[in-house]
Amino acid sequence: MSDGLQQELSDGILTLTLNRPEVHNALDWVTREALVSALESASADLAVRAVVLTGTGDRAFCTGADLRVPMPTPDQPDGAPKKAQGDIARGIASGWQRTVTAVLDCEKPVVAAVNGTAAGAGMHLALACDVVVMSDAAKLVPVFVRRGIAPDAAGAYLLTRLVGVQRAKLIYLFGDDIPAAQALEWGLVGTLAHGAETLAIAQAMATRLAAGPTRALSVAKRLVNRAMDADRETALRDEAWGQELVMTTEDANEGVKAFIERRDPEYKGW
Numbered sequence: 001m002s003d004g005l006q007q008e009l010s011d012g013i014l015t016l017t018l019n020r021p022e023v024h025n026a027l028d029w030v031t032r033e034a035l036v037s038a039l040e041s042a043s044a045d046l047a048v049r050a051v052v053l054t055g056t057g058d059r060a061f062c063t064g065a066d067l068r069v070p071m072p073t074p075d076q077p078d079g080a081p082k083k084a085q086g087d088i089a090r091g092i093a094s095g096w097q098r099t100v101t102a103v104l105d106c107e108k109p110v111v112a113a114v115n116g117t118a119a120g121a122g123m124h125l126a127l128a129c130d131v132v133v134m135s136d137a138a139k140l141v142p143v144f145v146r147r148g149i150a151p152d153a154a155g156a157y158l159l160t161r162l163v164g165v166q167r168a169k170l171i172y173l174f175g176d177d178i179p180a181a182q183a184l185e186w187g188l189v190g191t192l193a194h195g196a197e198t199l200a201i202a203q204a205m206a207t208r209l210a211a212g213p214t215r216a217l218s219v220a221k222r223l224v225n226r227a228m229d230a231d232r233e234t235a236l237r238d239e240a241w242g243q244e245l246v247m248t249t250e251d252a253n254e255g256v257k258a259f260i261e262r263r264d265p266e267y268k269g270w
Helices: 029-044 087-094 096-105 121-127 143-147 155-163 165-174 180-185 197-210 214-227 232-246 250-260
Strands: 005-010 013-018 050-055 060-062 110-114 117-119 131-135 139-141 191-193
Touching: 005 029, 013 029, 013 197, 029 096, 050 060, 050 197, 060 110, 060 121, 087 096, 096 121, 110 121, 110 197, 117 121, 121 131, 121 139, 121 155, 131 180, 131 197, 139 180, 143 165, 155 165, 180 191, 191 197, 214 232, 214 250
Parallel strands: 013 050, 050 110, 060 117, 110 131, 117 139, 131 191
Antiparallel strands: 005 013
16 A cells, blocks of 8 residues: 555445645656556456546646656665666566556556646556546646657557557657647547546546446457457457357346346446
């Protein structure tokens, strides 16, 4: 458990709140690890049927990494460099790439309530979510080129698939702020909300998801996430096996039974 991450489970919805407002909800390594652990646990927890990810306050969703809190490192031999070859790449892979992957691989739908600025890796964290609700006062900030660094946290992978090659290059080569209206127009987010209503709208959407057939939603999420990478043969094979898995669930039986009986289904999540 980390003080930087608040967790609340209610009515099947796990709300994860990044709680470091003094640094605009930038994540230190402790909070980042807590977030990964919470998302991984949510996959196996039958009590969790949807996840909401947001930040404390109305100024920032997440502004990426808090570089003032270094990760612990093992003792080095005398004369060894502070950063040996491979250390940076290993840190990226086990750090922010792992964090974004935890969102993509979570078996429950993840709804982002982007309550304020999402910058750097924090922008990528938001865009990895399955449903993105963004405050009309918020903005996305692809800050990398301004700092003389390349995008990380799976950003180029995510953005190119969301907006295409030309717009992804515009975003990363110029590094201009992306206001909420532009983010909606470009397909980076799905829904805009008015300021303080952002979390409420995200929670309402999560409520609908939490009442749905959880395993079917999980398979649908996986199929869509893989679709841009798979060839046709692989995609159709995934689809067939996805249906095989889903059709053996109690929720699938309930869905068919409810249709025949002309009533609303009551899904349990398994």
